[in-house]
Amino acid sequence: xxxxxxxxxxxxxxxxxxxxxxxxxxxxxxxxxxxxxxxxxxxxxxxxxxxxxxxxxxxxxxxxxxxxxxxxxxxxxxxxxxxxxxxxxxxxxxxxxxxxxxxxxxxxxxxxxxxxxxxxxxxxxxxxxxxxxxxxxxxxxxxxxxxxxxxxxxxxxxxxxxxxxxxxxxxxxxxxxxxxxxxxxxxxxxxxxxxxxxxxxxxxxxxxxxxxxxxxxxxxxxxxxxxxxxxxxxxxxxxxxxxxxxxxxxxxxxxxxxxxxxxxxxxxxxxxxxxxxxxxxxxxxxxxxxxxxxxxxxxxxxxxxxxxxxxxxxxxxxxxxxxxxxxxxxxxxxxxxxxxxxxxxxxxxxxxxxxxxxxxxxxxxxxxxxxxxxxxxxxxxxxxxxxxxxxxxxxxxxxxxxxxxxxxxxxxxxxxxxxxxxxxxxxxxxxxxxxxxxxxxxxxxxxxxxxxxxxxxxxxxxxxxxxxxxxxxxxxxxxxxxxxxxx
Amino acid sequence: xxxxxxxxxxxxxxxxxxxxxxxxxxxxxxxxxxxxxxxxxxxxxxxxxxxxxxxxxxxxxxxxxxxxxxxxxxxxxxxxxxxxxxxxxxxxxxxxxxxxxxxxxxxxxxxxxxxxxxxxxxxxxxxxxxxxxxxxxxxxxxxxxxxxxxxxxxxxxxxxxxxxxxxxxxxxxxxxxxxxxxxxxxxxxxxxxxxxxxxxxxxxxxxxxxxxxxxxxxxxxxxxxxxxxxxxxxxxxxxxxxxxxxxxxxxxxxxxxxxxxxxxxxxxxxxxxxxxxxxxxxxxxxxxxxxxxxxxxxxxxxxxxxxxxxxxxxxxxxxxxxxxx
Numbered sequence: 125x126x127x128x129x130x131x132x133x134x135x136x137x138x139x140x141x142x143x144x145x146x147x148x149x150x151x152x153x154x155x156x157x158x159x160x161x162x163x164x165x166x167x168x169x170x171x172x173x174x175x176x177x178x179x180x181x182x183x184x185x186x187x188x189x190x191x192x193x194x195x196x197x198x199x200x201x202x203x204x205x206x207x208x209x210x211x212x213x214x215x216x217x218x219x220x221x222x223x224x225x226x227x228x229x230x231x232x233x234x235x236x237x238x239x240x241x242x243x244x245x246x247x248x249x250x251x252x253x254x255x256x257x258x259x260x261x262x263x264x265x266x267x268x269x270x271x272x273x274x275x276x277x278x279x280x281x282x283x284x285x286x287x288x289x290x291x292x293x294x295x296x297x298x299x300x301x302x303x304x305x306x307x308x309x310x311x312x313x314x315x316x317x318x319x320x321x322x323x324x325x326x327x328x329x330x331x332x333x334x335x336x337x338x339x340x341x342x343x344x345x346x347x348x349x350x351x352x353x354x355x356x357x358x359x360x361x362x363x364x365x366x367x368x369x370x371x372x373x374x375x376x377x378x379x380x381x382x383x384x385x386x387x388x389x390x391x392x393x394x395x396x397x398x399x400x401x402x403x404x405x406x407x408x409x410x411x412x413x414x415x416x417x418x419x420x421x422x423x424x425x426x427x428x429x430x431x432x433x434x435x436x437x438x439x440x441x442x443x444x445x446x447x448x449x450x451x452x453x454x455x456x457x458x459x460x461x462x463x464x465x466x467x468x469x470x471x472x473x474x475x476x477x478x479x480x481x482x483x484x485x486x487x488x489x490x491x492x493x494x495x496x497x498x499x500x501x502x503x504x505x506x507x508x509x510x511x512x513x514x515x516x517x518x519x520x521x522x523x524x525x526x527x528x529x530x531x532x533x534x535x536x537x538x539x540x541x542x543x544x545x546x547x548x549x550x551x552x553x554x555x556x557x558x559x560x561x562x563x564x565x566x567x568x569x570x571x572x573x574x575x576x577x578x579x580x581x582x583x584x585x586x587x588x589x590x591x592x593x594x595x596x597x598x599x600x601x602x603x604x605x606x607x608x609x610x611x
Numbered sequence: 612x613x614x615x616x617x618x619x620x621x622x623x624x625x626x627x628x629x630x631x632x633x634x635x636x637x638x639x640x641x642x643x644x645x646x647x648x649x650x651x652x653x654x655x656x657x658x659x660x661x662x663x664x665x666x667x668x669x670x671x672x673x674x675x676x677x678x679x680x681x682x683x684x685x686x687x688x689x690x691x692x693x694x695x696x697x698x699x700x701x702x703x704x705x706x707x708x709x710x711x712x713x714x715x716x717x718x719x720x721x722x723x724x725x726x727x728x729x730x731x732x733x734x735x736x737x738x739x740x741x742x743x744x745x746x747x748x749x750x751x752x753x754x755x756x757x758x759x760x761x762x763x764x765x766x767x768x769x770x771x772x773x774x775x776x777x778x779x780x781x782x783x784x785x786x787x788x789x790x791x792x793x794x795x796x797x798x799x800x801x802x803x804x805x806x807x808x809x810x811x812x813x814x815x816x817x818x819x820x821x822x823x824x825x826x827x828x829x830x831x832x833x834x835x836x837x838x839x840x841x842x843x844x845x846x847x848x849x850x851x852x853x854x855x856x857x858x859x860x861x862x863x864x865x866x867x868x869x870x871x872x873x874x875x876x877x878x879x880x881x882x883x884x885x886x887x888x889x890x891x892x893x894x895x896x897x898x899x900x901x902x903x904x905x906x907x908x909x910x911x912x913x914x915x916x917x918x919x920x921x922x923x924x925x926x927x928x929x930x931x932x933x934x935x936x
Contacts, residue, residue, distance in 0.1 A: 187725075188721075370710050373710035379615055381615060384617070385615050385617055396617070397613040397614055397616060400871065
């Protein structure tokens with residue numbers, strides 16, 4: 125299809141993604157054919173008009189209460205996740221690749237979890253060091269020997285992907301405990317349909333609004349009875365992701381309960397209703413393991429349900445995600461996922477990891493020491509983000525300090541290159557400018573795996589920054605997966 | 612479909628806070644009208660008395676000036692009887708209930724609350740108070756309309772009605788009580804021009820003036836106005852009308868959903884209704900209107916406690932006397 129380019133004075137004419145891979149334009153040597161019509165329409169717009177629509181969208185998000193809560197000293201303030209109205213577009217073949225890659229990864233991680241809580245073959249075969257798994261604080265001995273329906277542990281998975289300078293998608297992180305963000309995927313689409321219907325017209329975008337149905341299907345599949353009572357267990361209105369809990373409960377059409385609404389009697393779970401206790405069979409819990417059952421885990425938790433672990437172990441109630449999945453989305457274990465895929469599935473990873481070197485291995489340690497100034501060195505221990513050394517930004521003294529630590533305890537470290545995240549045109553104060561983005565697709569697994577066509581595209585709104593987290597000025601974009609066939 | 616006890620409680624209170632906010636706007640509106648009369652600013656104090664807020668009010672204000680009282684009842688976040696606090700409570704309940712209520716219900720309350728939050732005392736300088744009160748009334752009525760038009764009719768709807776009518780009955784007694792607080796009964800005033808104009812205002816602020824006129828085309832007396840507001844069978848804000856609604860809602864929800872609890876609440880409501888229907892207004896006025904209104908408020912609070920114990924999972928107080936909301 126050939127589309128005439130916009131006039132030289134158009135809105136995108138001075139746009140320059142620099143050396144980064146651009147999600148709308150593609151690489152310089154690989155122009156993105158599938159976005160031509162979208163680019164043409166964007167280019168024809170007036171910047172003030174674009175700004176106005178962006179403001180309308182943000183106003184509406186606030187009014188709809190599509191917000192997360194930020195706590196200051198005394199007040200709880202509602203903030204919207206800033207929304208950029210220029211979409212991030214994924215072509216049909218690109219998506220096919222991602223979908224297969226995410227599905228493969230979920231399969232491998234579920235096999236891994238089943239294995240480590242049963243025969244531990246992968247540990248016996250020495251593919252993954254035993255201490256990395258059994259010494260992990262998210263490893264739950266209570267799960268050993270317990271069978272879960274379809275051997276599915278990670279029913280809801282969020283895989284963080286980034287795209288490097290060459291346009292290659294890579295896995296940055298697995299989120300297999302309580303991944304969040306899917307509500308924004310659906311709400312961003314609704315928002316686009318309201319404020320930008322003319323941009324979407326006839327493009328052929330795959331819908332995202334059946335996520336709730338798919339999730340409910342999985343919750344029903346894993347339940348111990350036919351026609352089960354499904355609920356969503358939330359920590360409550362003060363949780364920053366409360367909006368998402370509301371959203372998912374509504375989309376599934378199930379009650380949103382808090383720990384105080386549930387009781388366990390005779391190893392069965394009930395909820396307190398206006399007509400007394402009513403049985404509960406399947407729980408989508410948005411609560412970490414540690415808070416789930418004060419009898420079994422953190423005894424100080426007021427959010428959980430005493431006795432729920434025993435009800436789960438007896439098979440009277442299903443939990444999604446299963447208990448003990450945290451060991452699979454650990455930073456150190458992440459490094460071994462490609463080998464896991466090979467071990468369990470005898471396949472190569474469809475989506476590669478970011479090149480990661482496991483410093484407990486001699487070659488990797490040597491490479492890391494030799495290239496320290498160009499690498500990011502991360503401790504694999506507990507605290508996320510703590511103790512990271514970013515080579516290109518570190519001082520000489522810091523590098524030497526890092527070197528000493530590596531030599532003293534190599535197995536506590538991994539190293540990665542600095543990834544140049546891809547960019548996407550974004551509405552900024554005075555013009556459309558490139559901003560870095562990542563992508564979190566969501567996969568639901570009961571009997572089989574389904575990947576939501578799209579995902580959360582987070583965007584680093586601050587110029588030059590690579591950090592897309594909402595706590596650090598990140599926003600989000602609608603993610604369009606295009607329908608297959610000729611557009 | 613089961614209804615969580617916690618949701619039932621939130622629905623009940625969301626309805627109450629919205630109804631309460633509407634009535635406070637009505638009361639503030641009336642006070643402005645009274646304040647314009649010859650008696651001047653002293654009238655503002657009666658609203659503090661009416662809500663029994665004297666202690667809290669004087670802990671932060673020296674005198675009950677118009678400005679202080681208006682701020683206290685519009686924006687003071689520490690005053691749980693201020694409009695802002697009520698809206699915050701209504702919104703908190705609505706937020707909890709978002710999986711249950713319609714998006715339109717939530718959005719309207721959210722926007723209403725946020726607008727009130729952005730407002731300043733300047734916006735309600737005395738000459739604008741009436742305008743602001745009208746706006747609040749209209750927002751509350753919009754809420755009522757959206758709820759009527761979008762709220763799914765299951766158990767939740769019944770708890771909404773229960774909350775709304777209990778609150779409305781309670782508020783009507785309070786509004787009527789203003790008259791008592793504003794003009795301590797003085798035989799000289801009865802039937803004077805001022806007296807009549809104030810009774811008229813009470814009627815107007817409950818939007819009952821024209822209906823009253825239709826029922827009593829000639830003459831307006833404390834007896835007829837108080838009788839109308841307490842016992843009229845057609846006036847939507849009369850106490851009898853509200854209690855009949857509570858009675859009907861309780862009966863229907865229990866039979867339709869086979870609810871086991873609630874018989875004690877049912878008995879209380881029946882007793883209250885019987886008592887209301889058996890006492891002529893002359894006798895009420897003779898024995899003291901204020902005392903009678905107090906008694907009704909107490910009965911409504913007991914009904915609330917019974918409902919909470921039957922459906923919200925609230926434990927009845929044992930040895931320790933606990934104050935329910």
